[in-house]
Amino acid sequence: MSQTYRLNGKGRIDRSQPLTFTYDGKAYTGYRGDTLASALLANGVKLVGRSFKYHRPRGIMTAGSEEPNALVQLGEGNRTEPNTRATMVELFDGLSASSQNCWPSVKFDLQSINQKFAKLFPAGFYYKTFMFPASWWEPVYEKIIRNAAGLGKSPMERDPDSYAQKFAHCDVLIVGGGPAGLAAALAAGRTGARVILADEQNELGGSLLSDDAQIDGKLALEWVAESLAELEALEDVTVLRRTTVSGYYDYNYLTALERVTDHLGPQDDDSTPRQRFWKIRAKRVVLAQGAIERPLVFADNDRPGIMLASALRTYINRFGVLPGREIVVFTNNDTAYKTALDAKAAGARDVTVVDLRDDPKGALVKAAEDAGIRVFKGYAVVATTGKHAVNACEIAKLGDDNRTIVSDTTALPCDIMAHSNGWNPTVHLWSQARGKLNWDEAQQCFVPGFAGPWKPVSAGSGNGAFALKDCLSQGYATGAAAAKAAGFGSGDVPATPATDDIEYGAMRMVWTVPGKKPLGHGKAKHFHDHQNDVVASDIHLAAREGYISVEHLKRYTTTGMGTDQGKTSNVNALAIMAEIRNAAIPEVGTTTFRPPYTPVTFGAITGQNRNELFLQKRTTPMHKAHLDAGAVFEDVGDWKRPWYFPKGKETMDEAVMRECRQVRESVGMLDASTLGKIDIQGKDSAEFLNWIYTNKWDNLKPGRARYGLMLNEHGMVFDDGVTTRLADDHFHMTTTTGGAARVLGWLEEWSQTEWPKMDVYFTSVTEQWAVCTITGPKSRALLSELTSLDLDPETFPFMAMQEGTVAGAPARVYRISFTGDLAYEINVPARYGLHVWNALREAGRKHDLCLYGTETMHVLRAEKGFIIVGQDTDGTVTPMDLGMNWIVSKKKDDFLGRRSFARSDTAREGRKQLVGLLTQDPNFVLPEGAHVVEDVKPKPPMKTLGHVTSSYYSPNVGRSIALALVANGHNRKGDTLSVPLMSGRVEKVTITDTVFFDKEGTRTNG
Amino acid sequence: MFLVKCPWCGWREQTEFSYGGEAHIARPTGTDEISDQEWGDYIYSRKNTKGVHAERWVHTQGCGRWFNAVRHTVTDVMWDSYKMGEDAPNPPKDWDGLSSRDELEPSEGK
Amino acid sequence: MVDAIHPGVTADTPLTAKTPVQIEGLSITELPFLGKITLRGDAGDKGFADAAKKVLGVALPTAPMSSAQKGSIRVFWKAFDEWLIWTEADGQTKLIADLRAALDGVGKAVVDLSDYYTVIRVSGSLSRDLLTKGCALDLHPRRFTPGQATGTGFHHATIFITLVEGDTFDVMIRWSFADYLWDYFADGAREWSA
Amino acid sequence: MKKYSIFAIARNARNHHQDWERAWRSPDPKPSYDVIIIGGGGHGLATAYYLAKECGITNVAVLEKGWLGGGNTGRNTTIVRSNYLWDESAALYDHAVKLWEGLSDELNYNVMFSQRGLLHLAHNVHDMQEIGRRGNAIYMNGIDSEFLTPEQVKEMVPIINLNCRYPVMGALLQRRGGTARHDAVAWGYARAADSMGVDIIQNCEVTGFKIENGVVKGVETTRGSIGANKVGVVAAGHSSVVAEMAGFRMPLESFPLQAFVSEPMKPIVDCVIMSNAIHAYISQSDKGELVIGGSGDPFISYSQRGSFDQIEHVVGPVIELYPIFSRVRMLRQWGGITDVTVDRSPIITKTPVDNMFFNCGWGTGGFKATPGSGRVFAHSIAQGDMHPIAAPFTMDRFHTGALIDEAAAAAVAH
């Protein structure tokens, strides 16, 4: 038996495309054009889930994205998705879904026991309990809470699908493709403006898809079809279906999620993105989002089969499903009568309207009565019954005070109940855009008020204009105005076609419909937030306890914090609070609307920026050679640098020890291309460097290089490097790898903002040059085989630069050294980097050349006591702290950071200073980060003097070596201190100076 | 994601720029003469204005030039920007922070 | 750097190993080894402007985001005092020498960036769809016209982009980001390659 | 104050929960107070509580311009830890953690402090050096700290992708770290302070000060002027605005910081995980939503929203570290205004105006300090002199150079 509740010949589903799907393991059929919700209802499935807190049976409440109840786990395995709204899932063949938040099954859910104890779980109960004994909180109580937490289950595998992002620009963005949005798009599109029209449904037309309204004497849907045809023919109009505008950010930046293949089901491969995340910069925005029907808050209003009146109407008209036979419509307004009429016309056995109003006068009321529909006037539904779905409601006459019932109750059997408490314009995006809201007293809803800085306009029922005629006219007007504001068209507004609107009578506002017992007494529950199980009595409790601000109310009761963000509940909640406080509704105010409008897939926000494309891997021109040589790489900033080059089965330690020895014995080669390089030109270059570095630069001769330290204005070291004077007005600066961008920014900032008159220009040339550093006693011999340069130390001394060729490529060769051994940094245009590297490697064979990586570089420089900024310094270290007073010029009046030296703390004796450390056990390598103390205590806390910044085993020194920042370290040379480790070991150390190898510095000349 | 107006390249995504903090803070001259207090204020003390704020930006990904701008720090609307060394184009006293100068004085814009 | 380049010296670009993308509506190729030079100076200084024009054959463009072209030389406005010059592959050595000679005393800086960057050409009817997957600029033909050029962002990369004509864009990218950008493009093209 | 417990709930259930008393009164302001606290966030409320509880000063008002806890207290990612680098910071934050450990009991309000453990991931050699140093520093201060291998990380967080763009090389674990229920902290302090006589006054914005001869005498508010012998300002993102009213500046800048949550799911993340190189931090609340944060916008703003690109900058890393969340959805994003100092350490200080004290600069990380901050601030106000734990954090450090630079130590060149 399938689709028992499907109506013959009605609806916009495609009956030629039957589809099979499973729900909770059971197979059903539906049609292309169905949502999962409409297909379930067609099959008579009403119970689809369990509520969050009480595990009450829940069904389908709406037909749109505002759905709070019908959340299902969609799909399986790597494609499973929790909390999917059945009302927004388009049916596809093979779809599988299951209920969530229930165990073992949705029909028999063990945790529904919670209902029995509901009285013990009023709002905020957890703040008052679970405190005794305190030690039980995490192991016992929190475990229980967490077991109950959450709704659906996270996928546990990698997502097989791909996602895309798209930046778009338009003159006018229109959100919502109902009559208002379509009219706006027509008016704007005809001006030639670039228009994007986005609607979250699969079809345009908005509420007209569920309606039989007429435009110009024809079915409105014909007007929709014509309008669409016109729009799609306009070159600069883009119509986006299945696209939810999720966020409205500053300067009319709106995000939208387009579901590209979701309605088709899983795809064979991931070449087509599953979803596309749009980032739209619009000149003007028209919001035509429509309105969301407001539920009535009455006793046990949450049983499956109880739904919004407009939802029922949508199921009947748009999906051709009449999900019940005996229907009660409960309303405070006229619009629900349309539902009653349509249900009747669709063949419902019995349709009854329960109208809160004593004397409703609208034309539709009369029409209903004429159609033979029973109407109870001045009545309220005061109870509902039914275990897994509603089977009856009880009604009674409502007192004038809106709070009491003044008659006996009458039971009305029903298998579907529809209800309506009026409409709330969808003002979410308006509010996200900093727009203000006004309270419309006549229509009892918030409507867009003052527009914020980005000046959106609102049209249609989203603007509180509920008549079709007004939707159309506002659509045309706002579309034309928006286009004009964006520079298109004259602002002339197309004429509004004729419509068949009916006058509606006034509403009767009963924010809490009384039940048979006073609120909070007895078992009945008046839900306003169905998803988070928040009931009217919770609002009373919150008010009683002082949580009367709407923001406290929200947080104390969790109302509006579910996946639906309170689309159906918020206004009811604050209206109830207003009643309790005896305040006007706008005085209570709304909570803050925040993006996204409906939840957005993380994968879509990420788009292509994942896996290999998550973040660039910067590599040098020699990268291929490193791969071939079996390098292990280190991440330095975004760069991949060779860390070490293991041979055979060597461990890292073994490889590094070998590299360290071999460099000092023969020659080693390092790829130093990642060092930051900045070309500096201009007459004032030297003067500028005088400001930037601590030492003097005007006396450096062309062709010569010098080491410099850069300080921030706090007087702390933040970068270092060697800079070479190429000509009087031309320098080549090098920086640390990680500091390259920062240093360039630093130079530009000072030159452009503080000293704009200085004649000095900076250009990053980092990647222009590939750099092969060769170092070790045989480096001169190696280089001499490949170069035209005269390498005689007399003509090419230490700290000099020469231009020539190396391995046939044009090169700048710098004789500078970070190892303390003879060294050449060979810079060639990047295109020759690989060639020159290979040539040196080839020629190096007979010189016993070894390739080495950053780790060996670090050991070798530590042997010489050379610092690494960021390792031996941390932004709190001055040059003096490093023992580098020699580099701080006393002759210059000023340089950046200098003044800070004189501050009391910076000038203080006993600051942490860089020293060498030698362990008592020469084979023991201290862990970096270990702390140095004077007095060892049996256990912490212990007063520390500082920490180990660098620590290695040095094969060249034949023991372990370390650098450390130690309080008053420079005066402690020779002292013995201790390093207590987390393992419990305490190592004695002697303070030394920072140079461990070749103290005389004779090796630089080879 | 607001827009920033580069005096040369025009309105661009804020992400193309880097923020440089409060504008018009000159580095003190004669730093040896000033007190620790004055020096500290120069490095650390900022107006941090809630409202109309003159600040520095650099068009990092575009032309690379530094400039100044006046922005409302509550709405993030940028009134206008101006080149280094120019006087601030101050918005009217009663500026509500809701519209940029280009919107209010379209002829002057661009 | 006037030494002749040795024969047998091999040269690479960061995209040497990549295969061009050629699908219906989209072509992605590298323009390897274009000469690329940064020129700094004061456009208001007649001596400078004239000297530059003499060497380049075309006046330095002074409108933001504009460019000028003469034969194989393209000159882009980069900032009010900065221009980016492209010339034919390997043409930079001579052009730099000429510029240095002509601008001596009037120019502020001439820097060879031929290897700092490479250029990727993206063309075809889908080129805008591809580029807007990561570039926030408005590339609509009414808003970004042939010859216009600017620096901007593409996710983690900074790019310099110009519309050559119609649907053909040239995108300049730093050597160490070229691989990332290329892979991003190639991945982005997959949705049309089926 | 009637005590909360399961028995109280059961008792009240019988009477349909009609008899609960207000958690705090909403009195009109008195003409004057011994101490006025400006700012009804967690820190301000805690200050009032400890003034009343430990310093014997109960004639106290907390003035809040909006609703209690509506500032950063109501918008933070609730991470609590004390594994800070410098001794001064460790002392302050661990003082707070120790108070957290007994807080629910002390306040008779379950703040759901959950010591589920907090991991700092290290993704490169530099990170390893950083956690190595910090782990040892913390250990030497007598605070719990452990290093984990990647395998141990995987055991704690089975869903993590160790081989991400920057592979996980190790981690620093503080088991005593975790999260707490942010709103409950404000409410619990408010209720307890109120019960000792503190007036908690909402919708009362301070608009100016009465200052005579350099001594503060009272405040101007949207609800009239109120006298005070002493004033403690705890206004977080708005500290500069309040300081300006008093005629001086605070070395602060206010930056937007955002956070967001996913839809609620059955718990699968059982600790807090932070990562600097791949910038995102994440935990899962007792309600089931993933609570996620990252870095802030790089410009000052009082807009309490922030830019979407910052959200993208965090979602990307989350997917990189936890690829299984790709199909999970973002439910809500929001922003706060963080008052940031250059050394990323707070300012707890006397000011150029006598009897006026400031407690600010907590920036992106002060929630965890709430009890400790309130307590040392209360004692400092009561004594008229800084509490020893607070003493290093005065504003003088910006002139002497004695910064407590938590920022420099974490983010540096290589």
Ligand SMILES: Cc1cc2nc3c(=O)[nH]c(=O)nc-3n(C[C@H](O)[C@H](O)[C@H](O)COP(=O)(O)OP(=O)(O)OC[C@H]3O[C@@H](n4cnc5c(N)ncnc54)[C@H](O)[C@@H]3O)c2cc1C
């Ligand atoms: C997104 C985000 C994530 C964070 N994550 C963490 C985290 O994981 N862990 C952590 O430890 N910290 C975190 N923080 C920081 C933490 O939230 C704050 O440091 C802390 O909450 C500050 O508390 P507070 O009481 O000082 O400030 P607030 O809670 O901001 O209170 C200040 C109060 O002062 C009021 N006020 C201001 N001006 C006036 C006036 N003129 N008159 C009257 N009242 C006034 C404000 O309305 C506000 O309520 C985060 C912050 C943000 C924004």
Ligand SMILES: NC(=O)c1ccc[n+]([C@@H]2O[C@H](COP(=O)([O-])OP(=O)(O)OC[C@H]3O[C@@H](n4cnc5c(N)ncnc54)[C@H](O)[C@@H]3O)[C@@H](O)[C@H]2O)c1
């Ligand atoms: N009280 C009443 O009588 C009453 C109430 C409501 C609606 N109506 C009728 O409904 C129609 C209203 O027309 P309308 O154009 O104002 O609204 P509409 O409901 O017809 O269309 C709004 C459209 O906006 C879309 N939408 C909403 N938020 C979106 C988002 N964030 N992203 C993308 N799309 C989004 C919806 O899917 C919908 O299609 C009229 O015919 C009116 O008479 C009447």
Ligand SMILES: Cc1cc2nc3c(=O)[nH]c(=O)nc-3n(C[C@H](O)[C@H](O)[C@H](O)COP(=O)(O)O)c2cc1C
């Ligand atoms: C730790 C934490 C968890 C949150 N969880 C949720 C949630 O589950 N659902 C929700 O709607 N909002 C949640 N929020 C966000 C709040 O709704 C709100 O956005 C935040 O408190 C900022 O306030 P505002 O948006 O009203 O300005 C959470 C906030 C925090 C700080």
Ligand SMILES: [Zn+2]
């Ligand atoms: Zn620019």
